[in-house]
Amino acid sequence: MRNSILVYINGVRHELDGTHAFDTVASYLRYVKGLTGTKVVCSEGDCGACTVLISRFDGKKMGQTHSINSCISFMYLLDRCHLITVEGLKKLDHLHPVQDAMMKHHGAQCGYCTPGIICSMAAMSEDAVNGKISIDEKKVKNYLTGNLCRCTGYEPIVKAGVETDLGQVTKFKDQYDYASMSNEFSSLQDQDVLISNKTKEVLLPHSYDSLYASGSLGKKKLTSGATDLGVLVNKGKLDLQHIVSLNNILESYKVEDTESELVIGAKASLTDVEKACEKDFLEFSQKLHVFASPQIKNKGTLVGNLVNASPIGDTIPFLRVSGAKVVLNNGKDERVISIDDFFLGGYKELDLKPDELVTKIIVPKNNYKFKLYKVSIRKDLDISSVSMAIAYKLDSGVFTDFKIGIGGVGPVVMRIKSVEQAIIGTKLDQATFKKVAKMLDSEIKPLSDVRGTSDYRKLLAHNLMLKFCDEVIVDSGMNFSEAAL
């Protein structure tokens, strides 16, 4: 058992006990280490000014370097990580090529978002030199989705990204001594970590067995990516005192792709899920694309999004219509239940016992076709007004199966069975969908809030049904008469 975490910051070894392990990463960097290049603007992971890079020990080596929001991350979550801040990108006196490019193309105006932008772009160039991506304008924009800039209009930043001289990039594993870091981290991987101070305590078990044996479930707040908890803590809505974290359980990070299903571990990041879904669930992978920023997706998990059970939760409509199964465990028994049974119907009401945790989500490969919709005020990185997922099977122009899940229109993401039954067995035509869309109106009772009025949400749900119909008509190569809306 260790009573401190071990983290390297820009290559320098740090052991943190309860004095600072509960700090947000951004606070620790800024106010303890004096590394003030990392900025805090929104404290909710939405603007990216606090972006830093981490590489996590994966059991064998230092894993891929990726960006996270340091303002909603806690130091205790960085055990066995290398943390790189904007100050750590320079190599001696040589700027990182993205820094050179940003200077040259006037990518920085006021400079407040710049360190975060630089870090996101450094993650991109690292992926590029590791052969994971090739850089073009679209890629640059994708890597920068989680970084707001109010000055430049982004055009000069995108240009800097595209023009970065990749030939000059030194891989982080060459810039920093990753070999000795992994050696040290490796020697620690069978140990649990328990850190406390006057008011707080966190347990980081190294395995599920250790987690169950600790008896923490149901007694301590379980954290994983903490992308939502971090916000609640920052905004004074939650005082986390007794915490248990999945962070050091390496087996929980797994995604298994078999012939018949995709098995997604509790700690598998949304980035990993996005990648894993490309082959068999392309529509879902593409939806994850606009779902959140890279920084959030690198840290947030699919299981976390499910268990958070937001009425809007953008992944849940898909999970509901795909027939996903939820694996629950309390150390003694494992339950595998259908996602429809997991949701009990009320706001955040789940079939999840206090001593249980969700260890996996299983998405079966059932040859459904999917259409997924997410409508929000801003296209990317915005919480939906309405989100909708439809899974269907169409045989000779007749729907042999049809499942619909809608978020943002009630206390929970809903399956609308009456609509489903009305469509199964009918032919694909606009008249049917017009009728069914009207049915939908009486099934949902959305609230009015900052993301739209109740009427607007009803209108959206209604129109998305029509849009689905028209899109399937086009997809099927059928004769598309005027889409009379």
Add this chain to the structure above:
Amino acid sequence: MSVGKNIKHDSSYGHVTGESIFVDDRPVTHGELFVGVVGSPVACGVLKSIDSSEALRHESCVGVYSAADLSAKKWGAIFHDQPILVEDEIGYMGEPLCIFASTSRDDIEYIKTLFKFDIEEGKPIFSISDAVAKDSLIYAAPSPFAQGNVDEAFKTAKNTLEGKFICGGQEHFYMESQATVAYPMENGQVEVHSSSQHPSETQRVVAEALGLPLHHVVCVVKRMGGGFGGKESQAAPIAAYAALVAQKLNKPARLILTKDEDMIITGKRHPFANDYKVAFDDNGKIEAIKMILRSDAGAYSDLSSSILERGMFHADGAYFLKNVHIEGYAYKTNNHSNTAYRGFGGPQGNMTIESIIEDIACFLKKDSFEIRRHNIYENNNVKTPYGQDVENNMLPQLFDNLYESSDYKNRLEEIKEFNSQKNGKIKGLSLTATKFGIAFTARFLNQGNALVNVQLDGTIQVSTGATEMGQGVNTKIQQICAHAFGIPSDDVQVMTTSTEKNHNTSPTAASSGSDINGAAALSACNKVKGRLTELAKLIFAGEESNDLKEYEIGKGSIDPDIVFKEKVVKQVSTGKEIALKDLVFKAYFNRISVGGYAFFKTPGLGFCKSKVEGKAFNYFTQGVAATEVLIDEYTGEMKVMRADILMDLGRPINPGIDRGQVTGAYVQGMGWVTTENLFYNDKGSLISHSPTTYKIPNVQDTPRIFNVDFISNDDNDCNVHRSKAVGEPPFLLGTSAWTAVKHALSFRSNGELIDITSPATGEVILNELTGLKSGN
């Protein structure tokens, strides 16, 4: 030669490495305290008492201060009507009622919850319409802007339209929220480091609040993490809070607002609700127009009067209005006190007429470009509604060039074809203009001063009242000084802005930072240069100095025969030369000043608001943009597909920096009219007070195709190096995204006018589409 070159921003190295220091990056000094602001829980009422006993019992809370602790109770950029801390009347939700000091940064949020207030709640006013009904006026423009005879023209008009143009406010969303650290100094003095666009105003408000004479307060501004107008007036009370704690407890005090607090407490762009009536012929030529501008000033006057007037000054847009009548009223409501924001009312005025023209086009079933081209200032038709002529008018060239370069005609045809397919998507295209008047309309603000210190190695430190907020004013001043002395720009350092070096400074605002401070810096450089020129002539003439005789010069003056170039001073006629640093050293050794101080005022300005005559602006910065949008008819979602921008910026001092101002302003303007929706509940609480709920454009929202170009114009001889101001003018072009939405919707309206508000969110668009379709 430095001027005209695309050199790097002078802070770019610090920005990309994270080494640039902003207010909260300053190390915490010994004993430093953290200040919290406690806001009103109601939008309207009377504060009877504050119970801070529980807060004071908290272990880290070391002081609570309210209006009673202030020497001056009110402040205001124009009229002193805004409480620094509420004394009795509460003006808006979240308004600061008291402040406290804590030894711990982490306790601030918790301590805020420990205060109790006895408040008698009043009946608030939240909307312009309600304020109009209750006659809650805060300012009325003294006279309408009027030309010709509107009433006569309406009598004979072929076509008339009447309507209302409504636009929402806008949060500045500077990345760095309001921030100050105040240090108590010797003899009761205070030094405040503030994220402020207006150090002199900040100095004044701090001095008044603390009861100090001005010479005991220094305001220092290294840089801001964005300003956009939001730190023109509003930085001052924030600085006063920190300074008050520093004074009371004799400890450094730091006040950094969180983004949520900042968005709730501080004012924003003014919402407007403008009425109009327009008459036009069958070609769309405007024959008469009457406009009444109405703005929501919020709870206090702040800069609302000038902002309203700038709205009136820009209600003509780029168009000649022969018979025109423009009135303006600003209303007092129980919203946050609205304030300066890039464009300063100009966008709200300009967008009104662009919207009207879009309607005329829809009404006449003609293309809006055609209507605009008929109406722009051209030839002898250059008299504005306020009497000043549009000189050096580039509008016809701008319109015609962009029409060609954006391939407007062909694209419009393609759009018509695309929209006729009815495949669930519609496109729209609109080309609008900006003709932005450059100068503070308050004449006295058009002044500045500069201090140039030439060091013995020939490098230069320059200080002005300009504040750097990313816009590159320091880089331009650096270039102007480097150019003057013929040295590389790296040999010039623009120093931290401080009221002890430059006093009575104007806010860095009205796009005029580089104009005024650049001109002052150039003048200061020329004073030193004049003396060095004279000295160089003596040296080149073979005169010597020794222990008995030193070089004596007069006032000094610049001479084309003496050229400063590449760190060398050269006499053209003789070919003789001396290294600049040697010449500087000789000057010093012979007791000749190598420091320069200069004062500059923009010449020729003078406008009478009551008589509506005179010259309000030094010149106009003009530009045009064509924006194409794509709308999903099922959901109302909108995407800006392409934007083409053409600007007249005279001879840019730094074309790279100016380009960044154009792209940044356009996208900010686009955000204002598309996704940036300020959402309040019925109690007047701002619900969209963070980026989770308030959506500024992100990188994916930028136009898929984004072309930016400048035309060349060498004739702007009324400004430093014939450059033109750039900060605000292109903001107005972002509104072409909104007029393009109107254009797109008109394809489904069957001749009916498109009646949408701004911002055109998905909900606004979908509601209009649904309404149009059910009407058909």
